[in-house]
Every structure is written in C-alpha cells, then in structure tokens.
Amino acid sequence: xxxxxxQDHQDAxxxxxxxxDQLLTLMGTLPLRPxxxxxxxxxxxxxxxxxxxxxxxxxxxxNDTNRALxxxxxxxxxxxxxxxxxxxxxxxxxxxxxxxRQACNWFFGGVxxxxxxxxxxxxxxxxxxxxxxxxxxxxxxxxxxxDARHFHAVLxxxxxxxxxxxxxxxLVTDITRRKAIEAELRLYAETFNHTAxxxxxxxxxxRVVQVNEAFCRITGYSRTELIGRTPRTFKSGLHNKAFYxxxxxxxxxxxxxxxxxxxxxxxxxxxxxxxTISVVRDPGGRITHYISxxxxxxxxxxxxxxxxxxxxxxxxxxxxxxxLLNDRLEQAIARAQREHSSFAVLFxxxxxxxxxxxxxxxxxxxxxxxxxxKRLRGLLRRADTVGRxxxxxxxxxxxxxxxxxxxxxxxxxxxxALRRPFHHADRVLHIGCSIGITVYxxxxxxxxxxxxxxxxxxxxxxxxxxxxHFRFNHELSAAVDEKLTLENALRQAVDAGRLVLHYQxxxxxxxxxxVAAEALLRWPxxxxxxxxxxxxxxxxxxxxxxxxxxxxxxMALAQLAKLRALxxxxxxxxxxxxxxxxxxPGFAAGLIAELARQGLPGHCLxxxxxxxxxxxxxxxxxxxxxxxxxxxxxxxxxxxxxGYSSLAYLSRLPIDALKLDRSFVRDIPGDPNDCAIxxxxxxLADSLGLEAIAEGIETAAQETALLNFGCRKVQxxxxxxxxxxxxxxxxxxxxxxxxx
Amino acid sequence: MDEPKTITLDxxxxxxxxxxxxxxxxxNRNAEALRAGACDVVVLTDDHQATTxxxxxxxxxxxxxxxxxxxxxxxxxxRRAREERG
Numbered sequence: 001x002x003x004x005x006x007q008d009h010q011d012a013x014x015x016x017x018x019x020x021d022q023l024l025t026l027m028g029t030l031p032l033r034p035x036x037x038x039x040x041x042x043x044x045x046x047x048x049x050x051x052x053x054x055x056x057x058x059x060x061x062x063n064d065t066n067r068a069l070x071x072x073x074x075x076x077x078x079x080x081x082x083x084x085x086x087x088x089x090x091x092x093x094x095x096x097x098x099x100x101r102q103a104c105n106w107f108f109g110g111v112x113x114x115x116x117x118x119x120x121x122x123x124x125x126x127x128x129x130x131x132x133x134x135x136x137x138x139x140x141x142x143x144x145x146x147d148a149r150h151f152h153a154v155l156x157x158x159x160x161x162x163x164x165x166x167x168x169x170x171l172v173t174d175i176t177r178r179k180a181i182e183a184e185l186r187l188y189a190e191t192f193n194h195t196a197x198x199x200x201x202x203x204x205x206x207r208v209v210q211v212n213e214a215f216c217r218i219t220g221y222s223r224t225e226l227i228g229r230t231p232r233t234f235k236s237g238l239h240n241k242a243f244y245x246x247x248x249x250x251x252x253x254x255x256x257x258x259x260x261x262x263x264x265x266x267x268x269x270x271x272x273x274x275x276t277i278s279v280v281r282d283p284g285g286r287i288t289h290y291i292s293x294x295x296x297x298x299x300x301x302x303x304x305x306x307x308x309x310x311x312x313x314x315x316x317x318x319x320x321x322x323x324l325l326n327d328r329l330e331q332a333i334a335r336a337q338r339e340h341s342s343f344a345v346l347f348x349x350x351x352x353x354x355x356x357x358x359x360x361x362x363x364x365x366x367x368x369x370x371x372x373x374k375r376l377r378g379l380l381r382r383a384d385t386v387g388r389x390x391x392x393x394x395x396x397x398x399x400x401x402x403x404x405x406x407x408x409x410x411x412x413x414x415x416x417a418l419r420r421p422f423h424h425a426d427r428v429l430h431i432g433c434s435i436g437i438t439v440y441x442x443x444x445x446x447x448x449x450x451x452x453x454x455x456x457x458x459x460x461x462x463x464x465x466x467x468x469h470f471r472f473n474h475e476l477s478a479a480v481d482e483k484l485t486l487e488n489a490l491r492q493a494v495d496a497g498r499l500v501l502h503y504q505x506x507x508x509x510x511x512x513x514x515v516a517a518e519a520l521l522r523w524p525x526x527x528x529x530x531x532x533x534x535x536x537x538x539x540x541x542x543x544x545x546x547x548x549x550x551x552x553x554x555m556a557l558a559q560l561a562k563l564r565a566l567x568x569x570x571x572x573x574x575x576x577x578x579x580x581x582x583x584x585p586g587f588a589a590g591l592i593a594e595l596a597r598q599g600l601p602g603h604c605l606x607x608x609x610x611x612x613x614x615x616x617x618x619x620x621x622x623x624x625x626x627x628x629x630x631x632x633x634x635x636x637x638x639x640x641x642x643g644y645s646s647l648a649y650l651s652r653l654p655i656d657a658l659k660l661d662r663s664f665v666r667d668i669p670g671d672p673n674d675c676a677i678x679x680x681x682x683x684l685a686d687s688l689g690l691e692a693i694a695e696g697i698e699t700a701a702q703e704t705a706l707l708n709f710g711c712r713k714v715q716x717x718x719x720x721x722x723x724x725x726x727x728x729x730x731x732x733x734x735x736x737x738x739x740x
Numbered sequence: 741m742d743e744p745k746t747i748t749l750d751x752x753x754x755x756x757x758x759x760x761x762x763x764x765x766x767x768n769r770n771a772e773a774l775r776a777g778a779c780d781v782v783v784l785t786d787d788h789q790a791t792t793x794x795x796x797x798x799x800x801x802x803x804x805x806x807x808x809x810x811x812x813x814x815x816x817x818x819r820r821a822r823e824e825r826g
Contacts, residue, residue, distance in 0.1 A: 024757050027764075027797045037758055047761050053768035054801060061802025 013039050016048065023051035086151075086172035092160065094121050094168075103172065106146070143175070150179040198294040204287045206230050218273075218296045220266030231292065234263035236270045247277070251290070255279050260297070272297050314388040316366055317373035325387035325395055329447040332399055336440050343399045344407030347436040347454035348376070348414060350392035351466040356429055357392075358617070368422050368431065375417045379410070395451065404439045404471060411435045411469035419467065434461035435469035443472045456480045487542050490523070490535055494547055499523055501555045502722035505731065506574065506693060506715045509707055513735060516606070518574040518715060519556040520722045521548065540578055549581040553594050557605065559725050561598040568732040572634060574606035579613035583620055588627040595631070602632025608659065610638050614649055622653055629654040636693065641681055650688055658685045660711070662696025669705035682709040744819070745779040752786045752813055759783075759790035760797060767798065767818060774803060777820040786813030794818075 020042075021031035077100075080087050086103035090096055096116055099108075107125045108116050116124045142153045153172045157165025192199060198215030202208050208226045216223055219234065226233070239261065250257040256278040262270050273294045280289040312324035320328065332343050350372065357365035369392070376386045376394060385397040396414070401407050418433040436458030444450035457472035459480075464470075493499055503517040523530040539545040552575050560573045581587050595602055607628065614621050614637070625635055636657035637650075641664060649655075660681050667674045678694070685692035694706050697716030706714060723731060749766045751759055763783050773779040783794060791807035791814050798805035798818050805818045 024760065027760070027793075027800065031757070041758075045758075045761060045765070050761050050765045050768060053771075054764040054797065057768065057771055057801040061800065064802060 013042070016042065020047040020051065023048065023055070027051060027054065084174070086170075086174075088121070088168075088170040088172070090121055090168045090170065092164070092166055095119065096121055096124070097167065103170075106149075106151070106172065106174070149174055149176045151175060196295075198296075200226070200231065200292040200294070202231065202290045202292070204289065206290060209289070215294065218265070218271075218294060219263070225266075234265070236262040236264040238262045238270065251277055251279060255281075263294075272301050317370055317388050319373050319377075319394070320385055320387035322387065322389045325385060325389060325397065326447055328385045328387075328397055329450065332397055333440065333445070333447065335399070339400075341400050342442075343397065343440050344401050344404070344410070345438045345440070345450045345454045346396035346398065346407065346411055346414065346469070347438075347451065347458045348394040348396060348418075349434050349436075349458050349462070350394075350418070351432040351434055351462075353392040353431055355616075356431065360424075360427075360429075364424055364429075367424055368429065371422055372418060372431075375420075376414065379413050379417055395454070401439070404437075404442070407437050407439055408469065408471060411437055415468060432467040434458050434466050436461065437469055437471045439471070453477065483538060486530075486535060487538050487544075489525075490538060490544055491542070493523055494544055494551070497551070499548060499551060500724075501552060501559065502724055503559070503573070503728040504715050504722040505720045505728070506713055507719045508713055509703070510712050514570070514719075514732060515713070516570060516572045516574060517728065518576075518608070518722075519552060519559075521552060521576075522722075540580060543580060545578050545580050546584055549575075549577060549587075550590060552576075553591055553605075557594050557598045557600060559728075560604055561600055563729060563732060564600075564604075566729070566733070568729070568736060570732065572604050572606050574608055574634075574636065576608045576638065577613075579609075579616055582609065582613055582624055583617065588624050588633075591628065591633065592631050595633075602628070603634060606634035606636050606657070608636045608638040611640065611642075614653070618649055618653070625654050636691075641677060647684075650684070650690070655690060657691040657693055657713075660692060660694045662716075665694055665696045665702055665706070665716075666698075669701055675705065675709075678706065678711075679709040682706070682711045686710055744777055745773070746782055747779055748782045748784065750784045752784055754785070755787045756789040756793055759785050759787050760793045763790070763794045763816070763818070764797060767801065767803065774818065774820055781818040783816040783818065784810070784813060785816065788814070790814065791816060 024031060024047075080100040081102070083100070084102065086106050087098075087100040088096060088103050088107075089098040096119055098117065099113055101113070104110060104113050104116070138157060140155045142155070144151055144153070151172050152175045153170055156169045156171075157167070158169060159166030192212050194214075195212065196214055198218045199210075199212045200208060200215050201210040208229050208231070211221075211223055211226050216226075219226075221233075247257045247259070256276065258274075258276045261273050261275050263273050264270050274297050275295075276293045278291045278293075279287050280291060282288050312321060312327075313319060314321045329345070335341070336343055350368075353365065353368065356368060369388070372394070373386070373388065376396065380386055380396065380398070383399045387395050387397075389395050396410070398407060398410055401410075414435060415433060418431060422429040422431060436454040436456060438444055438450045438454040438457065440450060443453050453472040453476075456476055457470045460476055461468050461470045470476075500522050501519045502522050503519055505514040506516040506518060507513065508515040521532060521536070523532075523535055536545075539548055556573045556575050560570060563570050577587075591605065591607070592602070595605060609621075628635060634656040635654065636659055637655060638659045639661045640658040642661045650658075658681060660678060664674050664677045664681070668678055669675055682692040682694075684690075691713060692711045693713040693715065694711050695715055697703055697706070697714045697718045699718060702716075703714065703718060720731065747766065747770060749762065751762045754762060763781075766781050766783070767774065770779055770781060774781065783790070785791070785794075794816050795805035795807060802821055803818050804821045805816055807814050807816045809815075
C-alpha cells in the first residue's frame with residue numbers, strides 16, 4: 001500500500017471511529033477507544049451498521065410512542081369534553097391555554113374552544129369572581145354565581161417557582177342542584193325544628209334517632225335523653241295490649257296509624273295526644289324509619305269538656321239548663337217508675353226581678369241571679385237538681401221525697417231564702433219568689449206535664465199576691481184550660497173585628513150637658529157580652545191588648561168624627577190605655593196619626609191610664625205624655641186613689657184630669673171617710689189646675705155631694721149606662737134637640 | 741402464550757463500547773422476535789459499565805432491559821417492553 005493509500009486508509013478509519021463515537025454518544029454510551037477495539041475488529045463488527053440499525057429501532061419506537069401519546073391525548077380530550085365539570089388551563093399571564101367543552105358552554109357562550117384559546121381569560125370571561133382568584137396561592141377554592149347557576153371552582157397552580165405557578169388548572173363544577181338541595185334541607189330543618197307538632201323519628205328497630213323542639217317541649221324530655229330510646233318510654237299504661245296490636249297492625253299493613261293516645265311525659269303526667277305514625281321504606285321495600293307526629297290536645301279536650309258543660313248549663317249561674325234539666329227529669333221519672341217512688345218539681349219564678357233588671361241594669365240583675373243560684377244550691381241535697389230554665393225562672397227537681405208535704409216544706413225554705421234581702425253596692429234589694437209545685441205521679445207522669453202544671457201553679461201564686469208557693473191541682477188545670485179557650489176566642493174576635501165600643505157620657509154638671517164620652521170595650525158573644533174583667537186581663541197577658549188598643553183608637557175617633565160631622569158638640573172621647581200599650585214604641589205616634597186621618601185636633605182625644613202604669617216607669621211615661629201633649633191630646637189618671645200614689649208625678653207630668661174612682665163615690669155622702677177622700681181629690685185637682693171627673697154616680701145625693709166638693713164633671717148610671725154608638729148618637733141628638 | 745425463546749449472548753471479557761455494540765447487534769438481529777415477545781436476549785458480561793449503557797440504549801429502542809449481578813459478572817435481560825405485551 002502506498003503511503004498515500006495508507007494515509008487515506010487511516011483517514012477512513014478515523015472517520016469511521018469519529019462517526020461511530022458520535023453515534024454511540026447519541027446512544028448514550030462512551031466513545032470507542034483504540035486500545036479496546038483495534039482497527040481490524042472495528043471493520044469486522046461494522047459498528048456503523050449496528051448503530052444505524054439500532055437507530056432505526058429507536059425511531060420506530062419513537063413513532064410508536066408518539067402514536068400512543070396522540071391516542072392518549074385524544075382519549076383525555078374526549079374524557080375532558082364529556083365530563084360534567086368545566087376545565088381551564090391558564091398560563092402564567094392568565095392566557096387560556098386549553099379548555100374543555102363544558103367550560104366553553106358555561107363561561108364563553110358555547111363558542112368553539114379555538115375562539116378563546118390563546119386569549120387572556122379577563123378579556124373573554126366576564127365572571128370577575130373567577131378571574132379575581134388568579135393566580136392562586138397553591139390551591140384555591142371559590143364559589144360564585146353566574147346566570148343563576150352556582151359554581152364551585154378549584155384553582156391549582158402547577159409547575160414554576162414557589163408562589164409563581166407556571167400554569168393554573170381551573171376545575172369548575174356546577175353546584176346549583178347541591179345548593180338547591182342544601183336550601184331545601186335547611187327549609188326542612190327549619191320546618192322540623194319550628195313546627196308546632198312534635199316529631200319523632202326512629203330507626204327500623206324503633207330506636208329514636210331524631211326529635212324536634214316541639215316534641216321535647218310537649219314531653220319534657222331533652223333530645224339527648226330520647227336519642228337511642230324507644231317510644232315505649234311514653235307508655236301511659238292506659239291502653240291495653242289490643243290497642244297497641246291494632247296500632248302496629250295498621251302501621252304494618254297500611255303504612256300509617258292515626259289516633260288519640262294517652263302518653264306519660266317526663267314529669268309523670270299523662271296527656272292526650274293526637275298521633276300519626278308513618279313508615280319510611282327504602283327502594284327495596286324494607287322499613288328504614290318510623291315518623292311519629294304528635295299534637296298535644298290537652299287544651300282541645302278541655303275546650304270540648306267546657307263546651308259540653310256549656311251545652312248543658314246556663315253560662316251565668318252554671319246551673320243545669322233546660323236541656324240537662326229535662327234529661328234529669330226523664331231519669332227521675334224512670335227511677336221513680338222502677339222504685340215506685342215519687343219526686344217533686346218546683347217551678348220558681350222570681351218576683352220583682354224584672355223591675356230590678358230594668359231599673360238598675362243587667363249587671364245588677366246578673367249578680368242577683370248568681371246569688372239566687374247560690375242560695376238555691378245551698379238548700380238542696382246532692383241528689384236534687386236546680387236548673388235555670390229562663391230569665392228569672394228556676395226549676396228544682398227534688399228526688400225521692402217522702403210526701404207532697406216534704407215538697408211544700410222545701411218550697412217554704414226556698415221562699416224564705418229568697419225573701420232575705422240581696423245586697424248590692426250599698427243597696428238592699430228585695431225580690432222574693434213564686435213557686436208552683438207538682439209531684440210525680442199525682443200531677444203528671446211525663447216531663448212536659450210536670451213542668452207545665454208546675455208553671456200553672458206558679459202563676460196561681462203570682463195572681464194571688466206572689467211570694468209563696470202553691471201545689472198544683474186539677475181544678476187549676478181546668479181554669480187554665482178555660483183561660484186558654486177564652487184567649488183563642490178573643491184572638492179570633494180581634495182578627496174578625498168583632499169587638500165593639502160602648503160610650504158612657506161624661507156630663508158637665510155646670511153646663512148641664514154631655515161634653516165627652518168614655519169609650520168602653522165590649523166583646524159581644526151570642527146575645528150577651530163577655531165581662532170586661534174576664535177578658536181584659538187575658539188580653540193583657542197575651543199582649544192582644546196592643547192590637548185591641550189600636551182598634552179602640554180607630555173606632556172611637558171615627559165615632560167622634562162622625563158625631564161632629566152631624567153637628568153634635570162633643571168635646572172629646574176618652575179611651576183607656578194599658579201599660580203594655582204605653583211602653584210599646586210608636587204608641588203616641590199611632591194615636592197622632594189616627595187623629596190626623598180623621599181630621600181631628602189633639603184635644604178631641606183623652607187617654608186614661610192608671611197610677612200603677614205611671615209608677616212602673618215614670619220616665620218613659622213622661623216621654624210619651626210630652627209627645628201627646630205637644631199635639632194637644634188630654635191625659636187623665638184613671639181610678640185615682642186606688643193605686644200606688646206618688647203625688648210627685650202630678651206636678652211633674654203633663655196631666656189634664658184625675659178620675660175619682662167609683663169606690664170612693666159609692667158610699668158618699670153617708671161615709672165621712674169617703675167624703676173626705678173625695679173632697680181631698682177634687683181639692684187636689686183644683687189646686688193643681690187639673691180637672692176632676694167622678695165615676696160611678698148613681699144617685700142624686702152623690703151628685704149633690706160632689707157638686708158641693710167642687711167636682712163639675714161626672715159619669716155614671718145616674719146619667720147614662722154605656723151606650724151603643726147608635727144609642728149614644730141618638731142620645732146626643734135628643735139632647736141637642738131639647739137644648740139641654 | 742408460549743414462553744419466549746431465550747437467546748444468550750456471552751460477551752464476558754469484552755469491555756464497552758464493544759459490549760454495547762455486540763448487544764445492539766444482537767438486538768438488531770432479533771428485533772422482530774423481540775418486539776413480538778417471541779424471544780428474549782440475555783447478555784452475560786463482566787463489564788460493569790455495560791449494565792448502564794446497554795439498558796439505556798435498549799430503552800431508547802423500545803425494549804426493557806434489566807441487569808442483575810451474577811457470580812461471574814452481570815446478566816442483562818432484554819425483552820419486549822411491558823406495555824407492548826399483549
């Protein structure tokens with residue numbers, strides 16, 4: 001080999017060694033050293049070929065790795081896009097490097113990711129709560145709201161130096177539903193804790209796991225005392241085994257039970273509860289919990305008891321009312337039938353109660369009634385009943401009385417008790433009572449008859465002066481029946497307009513002629529008349545006197561108008577009015593209207609009232625009188641001297657005349673006492689500027705005496721009996737014709 | 741799967757980089773079988789440096805290589821990378 005060729009050979013070998021070294025260095029190992037690998041071996045093993053082949057494998061491996069990486073990247077991208085959370089990767093400057101589909105939808109209006117990638121987050125995302133958290137210190141968490149959604153973001157800084165992360169990964173989850181559930185749970189918790197009903201939740205073994213405040217309040221146990229216990233803690237012992245078996249049967253079969261139950265609370269008391277127990281099951285149908293809701297119905301029960309009491313008792317006196325009394329009466333009848341015993345019914349009506357109630361007010365009346373109830377209760381045995389059946393009416397049921405006399409003895413005691421004065425605010429009040437007595441079975445065998453007959457007997461006491469008692473008898477019943485028959489007939493007569501007026505002339509002795517007439521009511525029956533003293537009280541009692549009074553005014557004024565139309569000089573017609581009429585609203589207005597209808601001035605009418613009516617309510621009378629007086633109507637006091645006289649009213653009220661009662665006229669001039677009274681009445685009238693009219697003149701001697709006393713106006717049989725309208729007209733016409 | 745065939749390359753007495761070149765040549769020759777998992781190559785060497793250079797080069801080529809100490813040097817086991825096995 002030439003030196004040049006040798007040189008070239010050496011150059012080639014150096015080149016090979018250099019390239020092999022370069023390749024080996026790339027492969028990660030040491031360069032070749034000539035002492036380790038001689039030239040011959042170098043050429044023999046072909047290191048360049050070996051390393052080139054190895055490189056081909058490295059490249060193939062890199063290609064495989066890249067393909068795997070690309071696949072993995074696509075997988076991760078798909079996963080990130082498919083996941084429910086939003087993901088953002090930001091660089092150090094807050095520029096978006098990458099983001100997933102959910103982040104695009106939530107924060108960038110659903111645009112393609114490429115439109116926001118490589119742009120600063122602050123420029124494209126308006127959610128300041130998210131951008132404000134950048135960059136995070138380590139890991140930061142934020143909750144924020146965007147478009148009515150709630151989000152939770154975890155920002156994690158990765159890479160870079162401490163405190164200055166290279167990138168920030170933001171993982172955002174939508175917690176709207178969680179927030180809604182939390183709010184709902186808070187609401188349930190509030191409801192659970194603040195509901196008025198007590199709630200107890202127990203597990204499948206019926207061990208208490210939760211109770212609310214109301215449950216603790218109702219039972220007196222604290223929450224910690226109850227947790228872990230079973231509801232048997234509250235067992236009152238008042239319910240039997242069957243009760244609980246039925247309860248559990250309902251819970252098992254229908255999933256719930258509702259009912260009233262008595263439970264024992266912590267302080268040992270037993271209280272009534274309204275309870276509902278429901279089961280809670282898991283999706284597999286297994287019982288997981290029991291929910292028990294309780295309401296304390298103690299107050300409700302008390303109200304029910306009170307209402308029950310009120311339904312059967314008088315509120316004011318707390319005595320049994322008519323309903324309960326009837327019930328007791330029925331029981332007494334049944335017992336008396338069984339035992340062949342007897343009992344008494346005392347119908348007690350207070351005397352003068354109405355006067356006290358009207359004059360002193362209801363509050364005084366109520367106090368009196370309460371005191372009466374107290375006194376009556378004090379007189380009775382335990383087995384007896386006293387009830388209040390009306391305003392001032394009480395009924396005493398005295399059971400197992402030995403004899404009717406025993407009932408009367410009890411009545412005596414009641415009369416005495418109520419005769420004792422009642423004291424109210426410095427006043428001493430007297431009332432008293434009238435008692436009607438019936439005894440089973442003599443006076444009735446049923447409740448209605450016994451009460452009705454006792455009431456009848458009580459009225460008998462009222463009629464005969466009050467303040468006492470009377471035992472019912474059948475004659476009384478007959479009298480009552482007769483009265484009732486009469487009342488019905490009177491009602492029919494009023495309705496049919498069958499009542500008529502007769503007129504008794506009132507004569508002026510000085511003038512010697514008839515100047516007026518008193519209209520007197522007559523009830524024609526067959527060929528005669530029902531006596532006024534028989535039917536007038538019935539008319540008063542039945543209040544028929546009100547329509548009757550109106551008819552009287554119409555008839556009397558029509559008659560007067562007729563007479564005046566005939567040119568007969570009658571000054572006025574006088575009608576009688578009862579207290580019932582006077583105190584009926586519109587009484588005066590009715591009379592005034594009737595006068596106007598007949599075209600008569602007010603002084604053509606005189607209204608006669610008794611003193612007793614005046615005394616009942618002088619104030620009310622005064623108002624009626626004033627109204628009548630304004631229209632000129634005359635007012636006369638009838639039967640003067642027979643009633644309760646209070647001379648004070650004579651000067652105070654607008655009165656025109658006093659009518660001297662016939663009882664004082666009958667025995668004059670023979671009886672010096674009657675003469676004195678008659679003279680005094682006439683003198684009184686004269687000195688007060690009133691007219692005196694004497695009634696019942698039958699003899700000339702009576703007329704002379706009265707004339708001597710100064711009485712000018714008279715009426716009586718001496719001049720005329722009461723006359724029919726026709727006869728009265730004829731009488732006046734005759735008088736006019738003779739000029740007397 | 742059948743157990744892979746083992747090809748043993750005894751290069752004791754050789755030092756790097758010859759060791760590496762001989763190991764690479766053997767890996768190149770059996771590249772397909774190695775990749776398919778049909779064979780493993782076991783290199784027996786007494787050059788300590790080879791326990792670093794051979795596994796490093798094999799890793800770049802996509803194979804797994806592990807070295808262990810044996811009585812007369814080292815045993816380097818070259819096989820298909822784990823994740824590539826079926």
